[in-house]
Amino acid sequence: MPSTFLTSERTRRNQSDRVIRHRSMMLELQGIPVSPGVAIGPALVLDADGYRIPRCIVPASDVEDEFARLHTAVDLVSAHLEHSRLETTATAGRSTGDIFAAQLQMLHDPRLHSELQRRIGEDRQSAAFAVSGVLHNYASALRRLDNPLLADRAQDVLDIERQLLMQLGAVTRQPLSDLSEPVIVLSHMLTPSETANLDRRFVKGFCTETGGPGGHTAIVAKGLEIPAVVGIGDFLHQIAGSNCVIVDGDRGKLIVDPDDDVLENYRERAEYRRSLAVRLAELSQLPAETTDGVRIQLNANIEFPHETVACIDRGADGIGLYRTEFLYLSSDDEPSEEDHYQAYSEVVQKMDGRPVVIRTLDLGADKMGRGNMAHRENNPFLGLRSIRLSLRNLDVFRPQLRAVLRAAVHGDVRVMFPLITTINELRQARMLLNVVAEDLQESGLPYRSDLPVGMMVEVPAAVMMLEHFASEVDFFSIGTNDLAQYTLAVDRSNEYVADLYQSSDPAVLRLIQHSIDVAAKSQTPVSVCGEMSSNPGRALLLLGMGVRNLSVPPSALPRVKKVIRNVSIDQCKAIAERVMKLEAARDVDLYLLDRLSDLAPELVMQ
Numbered sequence: 001m002p003s004t005f006l007t008s009e010r011t012r013r014n015q016s017d018r019v020i021r022h023r024s025m026m027l028e029l030q031g032i033p034v035s036p037g038v039a040i041g042p043a044l045v046l047d048a049d050g051y052r053i054p055r056c057i058v059p060a061s062d063v064e065d066e067f068a069r070l071h072t073a074v075d076l077v078s079a080h081l082e083h084s085r086l087e088t089t090a091t092a093g094r095s096t097g098d099i100f101a102a103q104l105q106m107l108h109d110p111r112l113h114s115e116l117q118r119r120i121g122e123d124r125q126s127a128a129f130a131v132s133g134v135l136h137n138y139a140s141a142l143r144r145l146d147n148p149l150l151a152d153r154a155q156d157v158l159d160i161e162r163q164l165l166m167q168l169g170a171v172t173r174q175p176l177s178d179l180s181e182p183v184i185v186l187s188h189m190l191t192p193s194e195t196a197n198l199d200r201r202f203v204k205g206f207c208t209e210t211g212g213p214g215g216h217t218a219i220v221a222k223g224l225e226i227p228a229v230v231g232i233g234d235f236l237h238q239i240a241g242s243n244c245v246i247v248d249g250d251r252g253k254l255i256v257d258p259d260d261d262v263l264e265n266y267r268e269r270a271e272y273r274r275s276l277a278v279r280l281a282e283l284s285q286l287p288a289e290t291t292d293g294v295r296i297q298l299n300a301n302i303e304f305p306h307e308t309v310a311c312i313d314r315g316a317d318g319i320g321l322y323r324t325e326f327l328y329l330s331s332d333d334e335p336s337e338e339d340h341y342q343a344y345s346e347v348v349q350k351m352d353g354r355p356v357v358i359r360t361l362d363l364g365a366d367k368m369g370r371g372n373m374a375h376r377e378n379n380p381f382l383g384l385r386s387i388r389l390s391l392r393n394l395d396v397f398r399p400q401l402r403a404v405l406r407a408a409v410h411g412d413v414r415v416m417f418p419l420i421t422t423i424n425e426l427r428q429a430r431m432l433l434n435v436v437a438e439d440l441q442e443s444g445l446p447y448r449s450d451l452p453v454g455m456m457v458e459v460p461a462a463v464m465m466l467e468h469f470a471s472e473v474d475f476f477s478i479g480t481n482d483l484a485q486y487t488l489a490v491d492r493s494n495e496y497v498a499d500l501y502q503s504s505d506p507a508v509l510r511l512i513q514h515s516i517d518v519a520a521k522s523q524t525p526v527s528v529c530g531e532m533s534s535n536p537g538r539a540l541l542l543l544g545m546g547v548r549n550l551s552v553p554p555s556a557l558p559r560v561k562k563v564i565r566n567v568s569i570d571q572c573k574a575i576a577e578r579v580m581k582l583e584a585a586r587d588v589d590l591y592l593l594d595r596l597s598d599l600a601p602e603l604v605m606q
Helices: 009-013 060-092 094-107 111-121 127-143 155-165 192-196 216-224 262-280 306-314 337-351 386-391 392-408 423-443 460-464 466-470 479-490 494-500 506-522 536-545 554-565 569-577 585-599
Strands: 018-025 027-031 033-034 038-047 183-187 201-206 228-230 246-250 253-254 298-300 319-323 356-359 413-417 453-457 477-480 525-527 547-554
Touching: 038 201, 038 262, 060 094, 060 111, 060 127, 060 192, 094 155, 094 192, 094 585, 111 127, 127 155, 127 246, 155 192, 183 246, 192 216, 201 246, 216 228, 228 246, 246 262, 253 386, 262 554, 298 554, 306 337, 306 392, 319 337, 319 547, 337 356, 337 392, 356 525, 386 392, 386 423, 386 506, 392 413, 392 423, 413 423, 413 477, 423 453, 423 466, 453 460, 460 466, 466 477, 466 506, 466 547, 477 506, 479 506, 506 525, 506 585, 536 554, 536 569, 536 585, 547 554, 569 585
Parallel strands: 038 183, 183 201, 201 228, 298 319, 298 547, 319 356, 356 413, 413 453, 453 477, 477 525, 525 547
Antiparallel strands: 018 027, 027 253, 033 228, 038 246, 246 253
């Protein structure tokens, strides 16, 4: 999550190292890469100064007018946030759009409005002064919290403040809506809403002084595929608006006034990326098969029904992970059984006989925000979430299971339960699935009850008990994102410990290898659906460890298919054997990069 009021301790310690090279007029700065790609263009430097609203007391006769102005501003900002949510969700996925759903909740918080009304009505403050005072106090309180996740919400609060003040005419809009030529945006910070509304015709990339890899601004940038680097530190004072700059989103660099050689090198890299995408597209209808004839099942992860088009166009063998959370987050109302059924049926029918693995609700109570499910927890990642939440709320779980069984009549459907930790959880979920099937039989609705049932392997406890789980399920799917998080005790959204979150850590790899070995011994199909599988170098490692089924984001399908078609299984086994002797994630990644350079050099950006 973004921390735009504070740089991390590591950032402050390394501030003197931010300038990598300052030769002649060229300046090279290091930050945190958050969205890959290369962008070249003139710099548009946004004013780094904050703004201060002067204290203003209004006459009693003007109080009602101030209330009216506030209500109008809230309505306009609300409409803007909802537009950003819908547009970003359609473009970059549900998890990115959720950022604006959270801001909408903040904007309509009754406590916020009560305090604003008190300040305007009793203290006779102007609407702008009241907004600035209340929301700055909220942000300051969040910053003081020990929990970095909550502290990072301060930026979302300040984003709402700026938007309200703009509608109230107290601050002017930054010059991002009147662009007519390509630019690289350089700023102290960019809010999530500012990032979501960047005109991609003209904004080719951006860099900020603050922020982290798990921040909302970073997430939006990645979802929109805008090359971006954040957390560079104090650099704006060194840059003039006319400078030519390069954003290297692959390596986390900002290069100011590049010399001719550097500029030409980056232009070649940008062109190479474009030509590579064209060449990889030619593989879309070819099988994901190694050079020695081993067929790999290459599936796609999706969140929305409309993503099936990209999956088919890029040659996915099926849907290895259909995240269903968007149904719960895209509306304030609880999704009905029919809502579930229509969404699942659309995907199954479009996939036309290809397998579709539907994962049941994988949210925490902190994200639900409705009824008795909206619990406040000190540590939601270790709390009531995923299968735990579903089993505590059967009125929510039953409609989803009924819809899955009904949609299964249209094709090859499989159901998967997330965050399984104990045998008892799995048995409860399976028992409820059987009960739901009996209910459907009595109702006379078409359904299938013989669909395969699987579980996510993403908790170390489940890995250690996997031999016992093997007799209870039809397949395993290893979720490397959460498995790394829970194994390493690292919150993957926390910028302060982001460097410790590594799915290539030897401890995580040993858990993955154990899971693969148990699956092979019990003859239980196993796939990997976490982000690890979408990295070509790590995909080589997974093949060498024994994985024959990968599920990746649609955008990663071409690159992963390319690397699969370039190697033999014996080469991958040799890679895995070497990796399992290494002691650090950095050593693993460097070795994998070296092997990828040898086996599929076109995928390695020089």
